[in-house]
Amino acid sequence: MRESIASAPGKVNLLLRSGTPSEDGYHPLLTVFEAVSLREIVVARTRRAPGTQVRTFVYEQVPGQVNDYRLNRAATDSIAKLPEESHLAVRAARALAPLVAAKWGPSAAGLELTVHKTLPVAGGMAGGSADGAAALVAVNDLWELGLNAEQLETLGRTLGADVPACLRGGWAVGVGRGDILTSLPQADTGEKHWWAFAFSRRGLSTPEVFARFDELRLGTDFDQNPKTIMEDPAPYTGALVPQNLVNDLAPVALQLLPELENAGRVATENGALAWTISGSGPTVAALAGTREVAEKIVAAWRNSESLSPHLAGSAVGSGPDRGAHTQKHLPSWVEAAR
Ligand code: C5P
Numbered sequence: 001m002r003e004s005i006a007s008a009p010g011k012v013n014l015l016l017r018s019g020t021p022s023e024d025g026y027h028p029l030l031t032v033f034e035a036v037s038l039r040e041i042v043v044a045r046t047r048r049a050p051g052t053q054v055r056t057f058v059y060e061q062v063p064g065q066v067n068d069y070r071l072n073r074a075a076t077d078s079i080a081k082l083p084e085e086s087h088l089a090v091r092a093a094r095a096l097a098p099l100v101a102a103k104w105g106p107s108a109a110g111l112e113l114t115v116h117k118t119l120p121v122a123g124g125m126a127g128g129s130a131d132g133a134a135a136l137v138a139v140n141d142l143w144e145l146g147l148n149a150e151q152l153e154t155l156g157r158t159l160g161a162d163v164p165a166c167l168r169g170g171w172a173v174g175v176g177r178g179d180i181l182t183s184l185p186q187a188d189t190g191e192k193h194w195w196a197f198a199f200s201r202r203g204l205s206t207p208e209v210f211a212r213f214d215e216l217r218l219g220t221d222f223d224q225n226p227k228t229i230m231e232d233p234a235p236y237t238g239a240l241v242p243q244n245l246v247n248d249l250a251p252v253a254l255q256l257l258p259e260l261e262n263a264g265r266v267a268t269e270n271g272a273l274a275w276t277i278s279g280s281g282p283t284v285a286a287l288a289g290t291r292e293v294a295e296k297i298v299a300a301w302r303n304s305e306s307l308s309p310h311l312a313g314s315a316v317g318s319g320p321d322r323g324a325h326t327q328k329h330l331p332s333w334v335e336a337a338r
Helices: 073-079 088-104 127-142 147-157 161-169 207-214 227-231 249-256 259-269 289-301 330-335
Strands: 003-018 030-046 052-061 069-071 111-116 171-175 180-184 193-200 274-277 286-289 311-319 325-327
Touching: 003 127, 003 161, 003 274, 003 311, 030 127, 030 161, 030 193, 052 073, 052 088, 052 311, 052 330, 069 127, 069 330, 073 227, 088 111, 088 127, 088 147, 111 127, 111 249, 127 147, 127 161, 147 161, 161 180, 180 227, 193 259, 193 289, 207 249, 249 259, 249 274, 259 274, 259 286, 259 289, 289 311
Parallel strands: 052 111
Antiparallel strands: 003 030, 003 325, 030 111, 030 171, 030 311, 052 069, 171 180, 193 286, 193 311, 274 286
16 A cells, blocks of 8 residues: 655635626636645545545644644534535546556556545635645655646646645735636745634535625626736735735625624734635634734634634634645644544
């Protein structure tokens, strides 16, 4: 039995402008992705029986420990009930199956995937897409398929609009469905953005948020040309100012789940520079000047009696983080959970 391990980052959208849907139902976007340090890990192993099998474990951050997580048994049990066909890690493996068969023969052995999640399910942080991105990289490595980054991105695009951003990492401007990317240069200083993330107990489905966005006629005819951002990326790659965090989908998420506004207010009271909704929501992403402030915000959310019943959890993260890559070892918190 051989195995490969890969991880992929989640994301927060620093900018998300959306127009009205095109004929294929998708909305033209102009977005700036920041890959964040909350990552999904996929272990791909060969197995004798054919087909793909998946097991998924969900973790939560240990309060005060940015790099430590513990198993969330209830969330792990509930994700096991979701159909395998909708798991992006499985869909990624299936997308690569013809290449595996072409290289190793039609009777090539099957695949066992183990997915370790630190990102929320249906949270607007691309958790599902990161599973797909990490699985593409792990399976490509396991079966020595030799696909390069561009080929993986092309394949990733067929799995979901956010998969390319999870593969690429860093800061990237997305146009089209948000899947045609141009990377922004990394800051020379290596300085990070610190975030406090509030995960809502109730999830939001991306198609439903977009449908409501259309009902409310919120789509505008904005300039989809990323040129202005490419010429001056500093408003995103430098110290973020509150006005720069723009998300056209945020009013919809806030209308569907009014309690999110409360999480934003508590974040502001505890030192957040700004807050936004990540993607189609419902995760509230509060920008903090330092890791300490981000930890203070997360603690305030946990201790708020009116808010905590609405939250499934919270975490501190930073960005930009690396795109999907293979790694030799599992982190100690995965080993500890065994
Ligand atoms: O590509 P993905 O499967 O992640 O998209 C999920 C759903 O989100 C789509 O089926 C579509 O309803 C909506 N979507 C959209 N416009 C985009 C991206 C996603 O309408 N640019």
